[in-house]
Amino acid sequence: MAPQPARIPAPAEPQVLGEIPEELTGGTLRRLGEGIGKVVYASEHWVVHRERSPREITALIVLWKALRRLERFLPGAWGIRLRERPSRRIRFLRVLVHGAILIVPRALWYGSHIRSVLMVYHRNRVRGERLAQIHLTGSDLIPKRIEFPPTRVSIGGWPGWLMVSEATERVDGTLHQKMTQLAREDRFVELEAWLDRLLQTRRDGWSRGLFSTDAHLKNFGTIGDRIVLLDTGGLTNRLSDVEERLRAEESASRPHARLGLGTLLADHPDIAWRFDQKWKASVNRETVLGCWPAA
Numbered sequence: 001m002a003p004q005p006a007r008i009p010a011p012a013e014p015q016v017l018g019e020i021p022e023e024l025t026g027g028t029l030r031r032l033g034e035g036i037g038k039v040v041y042a043s044e045h046w047v048v049h050r051e052r053s054p055r056e057i058t059a060l061i062v063l064w065k066a067l068r069r070l071e072r073f074l075p076g077a078w079g080i081r082l083r084e085r086p087s088r089r090i091r092f093l094r095v096l097v098h099g100a101i102l103i104v105p106r107a108l109w110y111g112s113h114i115r116s117v118l119m120v121y122h123r124n125r126v127r128g129e130r131l132a133q134i135h136l137t138g139s140d141l142i143p144k145r146i147e148f149p150p151t152r153v154s155i156g157g158w159p160g161w162l163m164v165s166e167a168t169e170r171v172d173g174t175l176h177q178k179m180t181q182l183a184r185e186d187r188f189v190e191l192e193a194w195l196d197r198l199l200q201t202r203r204d205g206w207s208r209g210l211f212s213t214d215a216h217l218k219n220f221g222t223i224g225d226r227i228v229l230l231d232t233g234g235l236t237n238r239l240s241d242v243e244e245r246l247r248a249e250e251s252a253s254r255p256h257a258r259l260g261l262g263t264l265l266a267d268h269p270d271i272a273w274r275f276d277q278k279w280k281a282s283v284n285r286e287t288v289l290g291c292w293p294a295a
């Protein structure tokens, strides 16, 4: 597939407000989603997040890996559900984590191997966020972000409140939720169009010299008919990282299954097959480098 021309980047500062939008303080914010590094709470149009502590992140990473190994041995449906529903996996893990933090001695969590995993994770997260701020602020590729003076908001669940000084535009849903909904409503033509749009969005990123090493459907969101990157944690501008990721990508024979679309597309092997072909034609060294801006 021929690389598309780059859109002109429109860099802009995040909008700084004199005070927090009223809807964020008007009531208790509902937990909307969570990842390894943060828990996200929402009002009608905005989301705020709580950063997890290093200990919480460590426990999640360790258990995530253990569970991935374990899942292969779990009885059919349960294993598949955990594999295909990362949100379910994280909810399940959260229950384990709080127990594990209490039982496992501190020294073990911070053993040298785990410490290095945590450091890599943290570095990638900081770098991704910085890259997004520099190259994507004001663009179509990420949700809008606002800043305001530190304010206490009330949240559902522990710890009941949060100090926040920034918020992000709330997306309609994650791309994974969008896909699930379209499949449930038997709207497979639209579903396929969204998959094409995902590949286009990724190419738009590449033409800005940015590559997402963690391009999971849950890390993207939709706003109207736009796809935005929610989780900037995996962003890199280093070609060595890109090439490493692409090498791993080459061995994936069914990209749609890895993205968690295996069950959704089970009765539509034609769509799955076409998507896998398009993915392979797009997510490879030649195409990525073809999009990449000249140094």
Ligand SMILES: Nc1ncnc2c1ncn2[C@@H]1O[C@H](COP(=O)(O)OP(=O)(O)O)[C@@H](O)[C@H]1O
Pocket (backbone or CB within 6 Å): 032, 033, 034, 035, 036, 037, 038, 039, 040, 047, 143, 168, 169, 170, 171, 173, 174, 218, 219, 221, 230, 231, 232, 233
């Ligand atoms: N702007 C947003 N609007 C709506 N939901 C969001 C938004 N940002 C994050 N989320 C929800 O929170 C989840 C975790 O966010 P993410 O940035 O991926 O965290 P992590 O860096 O911990 O992986 C997402 O999968 C999504 O469900």
Ligand SMILES: [Mg+2]
Pocket (backbone or CB within 6 Å): 035, 036, 218, 219, 231
């Ligand atoms: Mg994430």
